[in-house]
Amino acid sequence: MTQxxxxxxxxxxxxxxxxxxxxxxxxxxALGITALxxxxxxxxxxxxxxxxxxxxxxxxxxQITNDILKKKRNRxxxxxxxxxxxxxxxxxxxxxxxxxxxxxxxxxxxxxxxxATAHFASExxxxxxxxxxxxxxxxxxxxxxxxxxxxxxxxxNEFGSYVCIIGNDVAKKLFKDKPEKAINQVISVGDEKxxxxxxxxxxxxxxxxxxxxxxxVPLINARAVFGSENSYMINVKIPDVKNKDLxxxxxxxxxxxxxxxxxxxxxxxxxxADDSLASILLDSIKYITWAAIIIGIITLxxxxxxxxxxxxxxxxxxxxxxxxxxxxxxxxxTIKNQFLTESIMISxxxxxxxxxxxxxxxxxxxxxxxxxxxxxxxxxxxGVSLCAAVGIISGIYPAIKASKLDPIVALRYE
Numbered sequence: 114m115t116q117x118x119x120x121x122x123x124x125x126x127x128x129x130x131x132x133x134x135x136x137x138x139x140x141x142x143a144l145g146i147t148a149l150x151x152x153x154x155x156x157x158x159x160x161x162x163x164x165x166x167x168x169x170x171x172x173x174x175x176q177i178t179n180d181i182l183k184k185k186r187n188r189x190x191x192x193x194x195x196x197x198x199x200x201x202x203x204x205x206x207x208x209x210x211x212x213x214x215x216x217x218x219x220x221x222x223x224x225x226x227x228x229a230t231a232h233f234a235s236e237x238x239x240x241x242x243x244x245x246x247x248x249x250x251x252x253x254x255x256x257x258x259x260x261x262x263x264x265x266x267x268x269x270n271e272f273g274s275y276v277c278i279i280g281n282d283v284a285k286k287l288f289k290d291k292p293e294k295a296i297n298q299v300i301s302v303g304d305e306k307x308x309x310x311x312x313x314x315x316x317x318x319x320x321x322x323x324x325x326x327x328x329x330v331p332l333i334n335a336r337a338v339f340g341s342e343n344s345y346m347i348n349v350k351i352p353d354v355k356n357k358d359l360x361x362x363x364x365x366x367x368x369x370x371x372x373x374x375x376x377x378x379x380x381x382x383x384x385x386a387d388d389s390l391a392s393i394l395l396d397s398i399k400y401i402t403w404a405a406i407i408i409g410i411i412t413l414x415x416x417x418x419x420x421x422x423x424x425x426x427x428x429x430x431x432x433x434x435x436x437x438x439x440x441x442x443x444x445x446x447t448i449k450n451q452f453l454t455e456s457i458m459i460s461x462x463x464x465x466x467x468x469x470x471x472x473x474x475x476x477x478x479x480x481x482x483x484x485x486x487x488x489x490x491x492x493x494x495x496g497v498s499l500c501a502a503v504g505i506i507s508g509i510y511p512a513i514k515a516s517k518l519d520p521i522v523a524l525r526y527e
Contacts, residue, residue, distance in 0.1 A: 117454075124455035125419045126263050133429065138423045141501065145412030146467025147474065153492045154475025161484045173354040174254065175361045175386040177201065177209070177347040177368055198258040199381045200344035201328055203336065209347055210373050215360045220254030221332060221350040222247045225339035231279070231328060232301040233287040242283060246335020254348040255288035262296050263313030269310075273333030277307035281315040282325040302328050305338055357386070412500045413503055416460075420507035423454050428515045435518050449516035456508025457501060464500025468493050500505075 176428040179201050203223075225244040230237055249270045251257070260281065269276050284292035287300060295309045307330060316324040330338075335515045352362045365384050372381065403488070428435070435448055474495070476486050 121454060121458070127455050128229045128459060130248060134423055135459055136428075136460050137421055138416070139466065140459055141142070141419050142413075142416045142463025142500060143467035143470065145416050147366060147471040148408060149405060150468050150471030150489070150492050150496050151343050151474040152408070152471075153402065154472050154487060154489050155478045156402050156405065156475075157487050157489050157492075158475060158479040158484050161479075161487065166289040173352075173357060174256070174348060174350040175384055177349070177358065177364060178385065179344040179381075186209050189196065199346070199427045200342070201382060203345055205368075205371055206345040206347050209364075209368055213349070213364060213367055215363050216352055216356075217360060218254045218350040219251055219334050220248055220251030220350075220486055221345055222251050222348065223339075223343050223345045224285055225330070225335045226303065229303045231283055231287060233295075233298060236289075238283060238286045238326075241326065242302070244335070244339070245327055245329050246339070247329050247331040248332045249333075251329075251348065254350045254492070255349070257316070258309045258314045261293055261315045262309070270331050273331050273335075273337055275303065275305065275307050276310045276331065278311040278313055278329040278524060279309055279331075280323075280327040282310045282323060284468065285500065287464045293360065302330075304468060345469060347442060361386070413499055416463075418509050420456060420503065421510065422466050423459075424452065424508050424511035424515070427443050427455075428452065428511050432518065435515055445516035448518075449512040452512035452515050453505065453508045456512070457504030460500045460504030460507065461497065464497050464503075467500075471496070 129512060131494045162378065179199055179248075203221075210221060213219060223246045225246055227243055228240050229242045229244045230240045231242050235498045247265075249265065250265070252259070252264055259278070262278070264278070265274075268274070279287075279295065281292075284295050288298075292312055295312055296309060297310070299306050299308050301307075303385070307328070313325070313327075313329070347490075349360065349364060351357045361384050365380070368382060369380065438448060472488065475489075479485070479487065
């Protein structure tokens with residue numbers, strides 16, 4: 114310990130006596146680590162933003178449905194695709210919600226009609242409105258937020274009251290540019306009348322389905338109005354997206370038990386997640402991560418060469434000092450450790466500064482994406498470790514060269 118403190122003191126004194134050279138070397142290393150940690154921190158910020166902003170698209174949720182796609186071959190050997198369906202009953206969905214103990218939010222829904230028409234006064238929609246029965250956890254499980262109004266009360270859910278939450282497109286069609294007037298108004302959906310208690314925020318849609326062209330009613334009401342034979346959908350939302358695969362596997366196993374499927378028999382249900390866009394973005398981020406690591410490695414290689422050159426110059430400048438030390442009894446190992454400690458200290462100081470600046474620069478992006486401050490511990494540890502390695506690699510040859518100097522020749526050096 115005493116020897117280490119002695120070496121650190123000598124290294125600090127040497128760095129202080131050669132301020133300009135040391136500062137330039139530290140700056141080169143800090144710049145490389147700043148680029149590496151900054152880019153990687155920014156990538157972590159982007160990942161957090163993707164996970165939070167795409168949650169409504171299914172990045173942290175999955176669904177259990179009755180749609181099964183299978184490929185078969187006809188007599189001519191041509192591959193065709195068929196759909197095999199076995200309805201998910203209300204009892205099965207309810208049993209799953211009660212027995213699934215993985216940390217999650219579970220919502221049950223059922224489609225009552227895909228071709229309903231909504232009326233209010235003289236306004237009406239096209240006959241393509243989806244009527245969906247939902248339970249009390251559905252909005253949270255599907256990240257459906259309300260622009261105006263409220264969700265269903267416990268009483269309305271339990272007794273199947275004739276109340277509804279309408280999608281953004283339905284509100285615009287029936288109430289024009291004043292959707293707030295929809296609250297507490299009574300609209301007709303098919304042959305039934307419902308009182309509007311809320312309007313969902315716009316979610317957009319795809320070629321297959323418009324998520325805003327919907328009327329949501331209490332699940333018990335949908336069972337009474339549209340019958341209880343329709344297939345139910347189970348929506349599962351996981352708090353941490355990293356656990357989604359594990360949760361979906363557990364959900365699949367539990368639902369097989371609920372359906373009493375024997376071992377080896379194929380599923381007669383499907384566990385799916387609509388997160389293709391988020392997956393594409395995350396895959397793209399992976400390539401950026403590798404590019405950042407390669408850029409950082411190239412920069413650090415430049416730092417290795419620069420630091421080694423600086424240390425060789427330092428050995429040349431301090432040849433007489435080395436000769437004096439050896440003449441006074443310093444061993445070769447002591448001289449080698451002094452120069453190696455100095456090299457590591459310069460590199461680590463540059464690395465720590467680079468990590469701090471890189472972390473701050475990377476989190477600047479988080480301000481625009483409104484994400485919390487991120488401390489990438491993995492990249493911080495990696496950055497400092499790489500700098501220590503750079504210091505050892507850069508300093509080992511100059512240190513060995515200094516330790517092998519002949520004291521008589523070194524004393525005569527001008």
